[in-house]
Amino acid sequence: MMRKIKVAIAGYGNLGRGVQAALAQQDDMELFGVFSRRALDETQVGAKCFALDDAAQYRDQVDVMIVCGGSAQDLPQQVPQLAQWFNTVDSFDTHAKIPEYFAAVDQVAQAAGTVAVISIGWDPGLFSLNRLLGEAVLPQGKTYTFWGKGVSQGHSDAIRRVAGVKAGVQYTLPDEAAIAAVRRGDNPELNMYASHRRECFVVAEEGADRAQIERDISTMPAYFVGYDTTVHFIDEETLRREHAGMPHGGLVLRSGISGKDTHQVMEYGLKLESNPEFTASVLVAYARAAWVMKNMQLRGAKTLFDIAPAWLSPKSGEVLRKELL
Amino acid sequence: MMRKIKVAIAGYGNLGRGVQAALAQQDDMELFGVFSRRALDETQVGAKCFALDDAAQYRDQVDVMIVCGGSAQDLPQQVPQLAQWFNTVDSFDTHAKIPEYFAAVDQVAQAAGTVAVISIGWDPGLFSLNRLLGEAVLPQGKTYTFWGKGVSQGHSDAIRRVAGVKAGVQYTLPDEAAIAAVRRGDNPELNMYASHRRECFVVAEEGADRAQIERDISTMPAYFVGYDTTVHFIDEETLRREHAGMPHGGLVLRSGISGKDTHQVMEYGLKLESNPEFTASVLVAYARAAWVMKNMQLRGAKTLFDIAPAWLSPKSGEVLRKELL
Numbered sequence: 001m002m003r004k005i006k007v008a009i010a011g012y013g014n015l016g017r018g019v020q021a022a023l024a025q026q027d028d029m030e031l032f033g034v035f036s037r038r039a040l041d042e043t044q045v046g047a048k049c050f051a052l053d054d055a056a057q058y059r060d061q062v063d064v065m066i067v068c069g070g071s072a073q074d075l076p077q078q079v080p081q082l083a084q085w086f087n088t089v090d091s092f093d094t095h096a097k098i099p100e101y102f103a104a105v106d107q108v109a110q111a112a113g114t115v116a117v118i119s120i121g122w123d124p125g126l127f128s129l130n131r132l133l134g135e136a137v138l139p140q141g142k143t144y145t146f147w148g149k150g151v152s153q154g155h156s157d158a159i160r161r162v163a164g165v166k167a168g169v170q171y172t173l174p175d176e177a178a179i180a181a182v183r184r185g186d187n188p189e190l191n192m193y194a195s196h197r198r199e200c201f202v203v204a205e206e207g208a209d210r211a212q213i214e215r216d217i218s219t220m221p222a223y224f225v226g227y228d229t230t231v232h233f234i235d236e237e238t239l240r241r242e243h244a245g246m247p248h249g250g251l252v253l254r255s256g257i258s259g260k261d262t263h264q265v266m267e268y269g270l271k272l273e274s275n276p277e278f279t280a281s282v283l284v285a286y287a288r289a290a291w292v293m294k295n296m297q298l299r300g301a302k303t304l305f306d307i308a309p310a311w312l313s314p315k316s317g318e319v320l321r322k323e324l325l
Numbered sequence: 326m327m328r329k330i331k332v333a334i335a336g337y338g339n340l341g342r343g344v345q346a347a348l349a350q351q352d353d354m355e356l357f358g359v360f361s362r363r364a365l366d367e368t369q370v371g372a373k374c375f376a377l378d379d380a381a382q383y384r385d386q387v388d389v390m391i392v393c394g395g396s397a398q399d400l401p402q403q404v405p406q407l408a409q410w411f412n413t414v415d416s417f418d419t420h421a422k423i424p425e426y427f428a429a430v431d432q433v434a435q436a437a438g439t440v441a442v443i444s445i446g447w448d449p450g451l452f453s454l455n456r457l458l459g460e461a462v463l464p465q466g467k468t469y470t471f472w473g474k475g476v477s478q479g480h481s482d483a484i485r486r487v488a489g490v491k492a493g494v495q496y497t498l499p500d501e502a503a504i505a506a507v508r509r510g511d512n513p514e515l516n517m518y519a520s521h522r523r524e525c526f527v528v529a530e531e532g533a534d535r536a537q538i539e540r541d542i543s544t545m546p547a548y549f550v551g552y553d554t555t556v557h558f559i560d561e562e563t564l565r566r567e568h569a570g571m572p573h574g575g576l577v578l579r580s581g582i583s584g585k586d587t588h589q590v591m592e593y594g595l596k597l598e599s600n601p602e603f604t605a606s607v608l609v610a611y612a613r614a615a616w617v618m619k620n621m622q623l624r625g626a627k628t629l630f631d632i633a634p635a636w637l638s639p640k641s642g643e644v645l646r647k648e649l650l
Contacts (some may be wrong), residue, residue, distance in 0.1 A: 021583060021585075025464045098646050098650055099647050126458070128649055132637065137610045138606055140350050258603060259599060264603050268593050270591055273589060274583065274589070281589070285462045303650055305635040306634075306642070308630065308633045309461075312461040313457055314461075320628075324453055325630070
């Protein structure tokens with residue numbers, strides 16, 4: 001029996017708690033502890049807690065550090081630092097900035113001899129994998145990504161910044177007619193605007209101008225303008241009762257042609273009751289791969305494109321071939 | 326500009342023709358020629374043709390040989406031979422015999438320093454990949470595979486062997502109610518019998534006892550007994566007109582629990598107008614990976630579990646991260 005992989009968590013929000021829960025389901029891994037900038041109560045956390053600033057001291061006791069910060073502020077600062085001492089896994093998801101983030105992390109990890117797996121989750125993540133498979137297998141075709149129905153954290157934050165809004169949540173919904181057209185093989189020309197709509201549930205402050213709130217939301221640049229947006233006003237109790245979850249999901253479709261005019265459709269879909277818990281589950285599987293790669297003497301930044309599926313599983317190649325192939 | 330990968334085809338049935346068509350869609354690959362036991366007409370084939378017995382002579386001119394024979398007779402004999410001289414890719418799909426097949430091919434390829442990618446296609450193949458991902462990410466859960474609607478070659482052959490049957494085709498159909506239950510998260514106990522039914526379209530010989538044919542089919546051990554089987558009698562013209570295609574497809578679902586009791590569903594689906602053409606398209610993408618692995622100095626038998634997604638794509642790591650992650 002091999003010893004268990006010792007995994008630590010950096011950052012203890014929804015994602016960090018999800019990683020803790022996901023680790024408890026994996027027989028070949030154990031939680032070393034949680035690193036945080038905040039002082040955490042070990043009894044409440046149910047694990048050893050450490051100051052993030054002291055992380056370097058534990059470099060020889062942790063096999064993989066899963067870094068659970070946000071992509072805007074935390075990860076670009078934390079991962080290049082932690083990758084000096086640890087093999088890391090993160091969920092950096094600012095698509096446009098991935099090349100520069102990869103370069104920054106790679107430089108540190110190459111020099112330190114660590115493995116840093118970046119941008120893991122479902123998008124970027126398992127959806128990216130299916131976009132790659134789609135075009136590799138069916139080069140003549142189109143790839144479609146639909147998101148939702150699910151809560152967009154960024155858009156929810158945006159509506160909460162509107163004057164007169166006390167609280168609120170935003171759901172991204174894919175256009176079912178567009179999905180049906182893609183599945184049929186119509187290969188429609190779609191953009192993000194035409195294929196998604198946005199539904200907002202808003203608690204207004206007392207006396208606020210609701211028509212104005214509605215206008216402010218639906219014309220907000222970058223977030224809502226151009227979308228079919230609906231705003232529902234609800235009370236706080238309803239928000240708490242019906243909109244506290246963080247469901248999400250979506251689809252990646254590849255609609256392609258083989259041979260003369262043979263139509264082939266590949267479809268990947270996720271239906272998630274909790275977005276952060278699922279992302280955490282994916283991070284944990286890739287933490288195993290990080291440790292496998294470290295033991296293969298690999299080093300540097302890696303994405304899920306660089307990772308063979310077998311490295312994600314606790315099973316041997318022999319068992320995988322027998323049971324799952 | 327790198328030179329193109331030179332790919333040869335061994336065996337020129339439906340699958341071999343599909344590989345030829347798939348190669349024509351890939352800008353970084355070219356068809357070296359077709360190896361066959363039969364004498365082929367080069368004008369008809371549209372490519373150089375060679376005797377399979379002469380293959381060894383061309384070992385230095387071919388980068389990857391895609392072996393397109395059947396799993397019962399051809400591949401267990403041909404691949405261990407061809408892997409002495411070539412990097413190979415095949416679609417060996419007799420699930421129960423994969424371990425011994427892997428061992429036989431691995432021994433040859435290790436000794437010869439070639440890469441032999443086995444059991445590529447969609448099941449085994451892309452479906453296997455999704456079974457692995459499902460249990461690696463959501464270890465607490467159940468995996469379901471549904472096949473169809475599609476033509477099963479093995480079952481179609483079986484009904485054609487029944488006395489009084491002139492021609493026929495068999496469709497495997499998944500049980501839609503079972504699929505709905507899995508998607509809902511009911512985690513039903515299913516077996517192959519309960520979750521699939523079989524529909525046969527049969528042309529009877531003149532004067533044949535149709536009731537007897539129906540009985541012989543639906544009680545046939547290993548193929549039909551235990552299944553909900555329907556037999557339709559049709560004329561030859563209808564068979565030709567409506568049942569000449571080779572559509573197939575199916576679903577792999579992972580229904581799992583994260584956290585306390587959060588339900589998460591991962592779903593992968595294929596809807597294929599032509600089973601052999603799609604399998605061929607997958608083989609061609611993995612031929613690229615075989616050549617990448619050869620150039621990495623890897624050797625021996627490999628399955629798709631051993632292959633990083635990036636090796637399937639003609640794009641560089643940098644472009645993949647920018648465009649697809």
